[in-house]
Amino acid sequence: MLIHIKAGLRRFVKNRTISLISISGLTLGLSIVIILASYIHYQSSFDHFHSNSDRTYKVISKFYDPKGKLSSYGISFGTLADEYLANFEQVETATRYYRQVGELEVGLERFNQVQIGYSDYSFFDVFDFGYSQKRQFARPDQAILSKKFAKILFGDESAIGREVRFKDVTYLVSDVINVPLNSQFQFDIVIPLASMPDYRSLVHQSGLEFHTYVLLERNADHQQTLDLLANHYNESLDSRWQGYAGDSFLISLKELHMKSGDITNSLSAGNLQALKVIGVLGLFILILAAINYVNFQIAGAQSREKEIGLRKVVGASRNQLALQIVIESIVVVALAGGLALGLLEVIAQMIDPELIAPELFSLEHWTLSYFLLFGLLVVTTGFLAGIYPAIYLSRSITLHKSLSKTKHRMHPAILSLVVAQFLISSLLMVSIVIMHVQLQFMKDMPKGFDQERVLLVNNFDLVKNYDVIKYELGKLAGIEQICLAQAAPGGGTSGQFFKVKSAPDHEQITVNHVRVIDNYINTFDLKLVSGRDYDYDLQSDRKNFILNESAYKKIGSPDLGTQVYMGGRVGEIIGVMKDYNFESLHHGVSPLVLTFENLHGKVLALKLKEDNLKQTIGTIESVIQNYDPAYVIDYQFMDDQFTSTYKNELRAEKITTYAAFVTILLSVLGVLALSVFLINTRSKEVAIRKVVGASFTDLFLVLGSKIILWILFGSVVAIPLAGYAMSNWLSSFHYRIELWDHLLWIAPAVLTAIVTFSLLSIINKLIRACIINPVEFLKEE
Template sequence: MIRNYFKIAWRNLWRRRGFTFINITGLSIGMTASFLMLLYVSFELSYDNFHNKMDNIYRVVADIKTPSDNIEANITAWAVPPNLEKDFPEITSAVRINDLNMIVRKGDLKFKETNAIAVDSSFFSVFDFELLQGNPKEVLKKQFSIVLSETTAKKYFGDQNPIGKSLKITEEGFNSTVTGVMKDFPENSHIQADIILSLTTFTQHLDKELDTRWGSYDAAAYILVNPNTNTDQLTAKFPAFLEKHSGEFMKQSKMFVTLNLEPLKSLYLESTRGGTGGGSMTNVYIFSIIAIFILLIASINFINLTTARSVERAKEVGIRKVMGAEKQQLSLQFIGESIITCLIAFFITTLLIIIILPFFNEIAGKVISDGLFSNYSNIFKLFGISLAIGIFAGIYPSIVLSSFKPIQVLKGNFSTGGKGVLLRKSLVIVQFTISIILITGTIIIYNQMEYMRNQELGFNKDRLLILEAESSTSQLSLKNAIDNIPGVKFTSLGSSVPGGGNSSAYSEIENKAGDLQIANLDLYFVDHDYIPQFDLEILAGRAFSKDFASDSTKAMIINEEAVKLLGYSNPKNAIGAKFKQWGREGQVIGVVKNFHFNSLHDNIGPLTMRMETNRNDLISVKLASNNMKQTIAEIEKLWESFLPEQPFDYFFLDDSFNEQYENEERFGNLFLYFASLAILISCLGLLGLAAYSTLQRRREIGIRKVIGASVSEIVNLLSKDFLKLVMIAFAIASPIAWYVMYNWLQDFAFRIDIQWWMFLLSGGSAILIAILTVSFHAVKASLSNPVKSLRTE
């Protein structure tokens, strides 16, 4: 019996090869796209869940209230974590993590390690990063102890055992000892490091007062609490803790701190404080919905094409019922055919995923999966999805087909009825509603990306080469030597460049009322040449000048936002305002026009600029447009001459600034690819329905041609019903698309407005796609010989 079912199923699939091909192709593309997207979603949701104590690990964060603003920091004061561990028995361990950029040397090898951190000795007790060599409790206890990742250990020591060997770190060349080797951090960790330095290096040698600093904010802080600890009750004790240890300091500085806890498991996707690697729960929701949509569209295609062909199989069902077949047997037969179709699609999908996965990892910007077979549960999941689609997509057609009354169908009185037609029309509307939402989303995402690329930034970033010189005493000499290279137009020194991060400083600046207003303000250290090199516009006062010796000690330049913060109605009124900042006192000498010194995700904040030569780590070099490679080679020779102890390290400012939007670019590309696949699957379904509709109306088409109907009239006849459905889909999709994309745009401080023409373009695109899809068969039918179609009746 089962063998007979399979034989009949195969014959039916083969007899209508065109429809079978459309079904299998649509299912294969749909399952491939959906499974890849679900892999991506699963990977994003897996961040940090490999830590066994994940549910008991929290990041300690600070809300800092000043007289001018409220700062939501993702860090705490250096003194907070060790004192929390001492004062609260609920806290088992506390660990601080501070990002480092440091020069590491071994003989002639020298690298600038930008992915390094300094941590407390409890790091490997709190987090479950795997140590390949070394004792987790001991590797970071001593000062100048370092732990290397497996890859970094090979970079410096090859196949030798690195334990106990020395590396020179920082520009000063301190000797450090390798005490451990760790497995490379998993990609789904928001904490990343190639080198870990013991924090005791600072607290016992380089900066012995670090543990007592209640006003210095640099390190991220994590605590491990006892199981079943009520974190709300623990957080409620923090105000008294801060009052006890730093109450007097907060009153004097007028900076009042509130400590909060963020669960480790929510940091990557849900924290709004930054510093967690840039995940987005909104994107996870969007991709999850698209994956479900694509599976839904593929299933709709199957149901539509199967029920549409029900008339052809009516006589088969009637004869089998007369011969004694029961309704249950017929249902199983048709569900079995559905499952066979889906299993064929499963094998094709498996092959497609194996081929596409490396490319998918590339456009996602991370290794979502090493391969389909790297985790055998993936195969079972994919098989389960295929089987589920086969069963659920086959249930309705099986019920319809097995319910035919044999007497009626054998007399030829069978018709599909209004319910079947209504179902197919409803499913087409659902398909194109989803497609129009995706087209609209693609248009809006593309325009937002273009807006960000072309936004007026307020500074010039073209052909700017940035050298990282680590505040060397030779950097000024190097800058002057670079100035003399023919291919160099301009150079300047600074502590930061736009988009490259910046310091913040406790500041007191005279406001409109004549009071010294306290605020924590962003701060750039620059030289005389910085403002003209970046083409920053001075709105009032003047830029720093070599003609005024006091500029290097007593002058400050602020931006427009700082002027607003201080209450001045006109930038000119801020000139001469007194300031105190980091031990320096002086006056505001100029106001610079607002420029985007941070990402376009953030609003432009108040900025201060001062001259302080020993804090300028960066040399900005404006290159001429011709022969840039040769100019860079000449700069490298000078670098080796002036800074032989440092590796030659540089980047272009425009590339660095654009890297801030890599996540959005990747999201946009992934959205575009999968939206295109969803539209393709919709078109396949529409193509199948159009083909079947044409086949069913071939006699009508023949008669119309005989009485003189033109090709365009026949095409219009066959197309108008589908176009009505697309128009209904457009009306449903537009408000949904607006709501979803409006909320997505809220993540950007600078964003486009959603325009009416975007919806018109998406609706027009959907109509054009439908016309082209349906017209293929309509034109073919209108050009066929009417004699043949009439003869077949």
């Protein structure tokens, strides 16, 4: 065995150029496979680490409204957890969770965009997070911090016993816990639900508000219990909402992340389809890297013919020769594996952290089982990559063949792989361009509101004296419009039931709801098709409503002034807005209602002028700090919301781009293998053609035409496949490009790029083959 390993290393050093090219492909392929496999494991293991994860379930609210529209929500009624505990002995415990983003105060310092988790005391009976001292979360004034956030607040000092303030309530830090990345609960701090000022009204009077989880008894029949719990909730939903038909269910905690993509208000949402695509990409990359090595082995077969022929003469059996070649393959793949681990950290740092967190790939977090699995992958890949060359070389080469001048033909394995490589590369390139065109189309598409130069100040909850601040800001030359609202268009909405007051309950509809304080329509340049805007100085307008066209038509297009009912309030319709896209372009425009009322979770929106934006933002912060010295500005421009709204699409585009880049590199290596084999087998033919007067151009076409032909064949086949795949992807968007019209320019562009890139990679070898001295190849004839 050691002799074979030494022989493999000697051969690697002897054929440095070919060896380095093949090992480079293997190294790159293995490193990318590790990254993709780590990402798949991360996405598919959400909350598996909880000790009770196999018997924990979440309630999903699913129902049909009176118009037959189906909706699914990850939140449910606030009383449901107590009902389950009171009525079902199969339930060991049930707990609620409520998420907010807010500002936290520590001493005189303020921290914004803090992820707040309100929960029942039983939360840590269900989700342990390695937390054992549960009695330390048993009072309304206690809080638990994540380790990451505790470090931000207190540095290396202990956080236990320190005080923090949220919404004028002081909490004592009772513990600090680790929150893994693969958990849906990405909180900075957890505080008791009982400490919420409007806790009881929110629980007993609101609709869908809470994430509800149940922990079943160990000996309970899970499926039977889940059916009973779902039926109970559906009956409660049907009786509370007349005309609505409940079809709710409970889903396992281990499956929750991957099955939450179509569920509104999920704490996290994976994409099982995307994960399957990533898995296939990883498999393709590994296969292409391994078969590239095979191609180089076959392409370099001529250099081993005499060695193998002579070894057969002196008594080496086919099995011995095959074993040597397989061991050589494992040695090469092992070297590539070692380099891949070294390259892993470098590649991880180059990846956008919004796409994949770099710490997922740190070898510091690898357990012994990870290293053993990687070792198994390396050995398996090396064995599979070496088995075909071993059979081909040990069986097909004899001493007679090695000494004869027989003509070698192009091996079909090389041709088929080159076709497959460029088919995959072209498919990915076409997909990337289509994704980019669709995303750009959505970004540029008129949405019915003005998002240019609109600054959103997010942390405005604790700011007092808004009227005075607004007056001071209004005097600044760089500001055109100011408004305060629950959210800007595209920044989220609430949900409500809405109907004409005189209509029966079964005619109520589900609407999106945005609460505004002032000047919303003017700031975002929304268009009124009838009626008027709110008079923000008129107290009676606080009970009235402004609808978009979709909501107005869905309730029957009543006259302006008609009384309507929503969420316990009765008022008049005073205006109708032109429809605008306040949601993702995956969907059409839904019914929307604006109300004029005070609210929690305020966003300050300011429409700025073009000049001196940086200076204007600094002045805005200074004005607010005059009235709130602890204020720290946290802002974004409204057009930056595109990134957060279409995070999954942008992530898919980036991952596909990385995969396409790697497959193109591997495809180029395949072309190198093809060119090496082709030039080696046709050298004498080229020499004879030169003797009889063939020009450089003739020789170049003779050698290059076949390579380009097979590249084009693989690429052309990819076009309809990519079109079919992307038509399915585009079908999820309500607003989308005309695919086949765009393919008319995308396909030629991709083909041109592929051929150009391939020619550039082998042009040096083709030129050298065309300028050979014919005497060197004909002197022995």
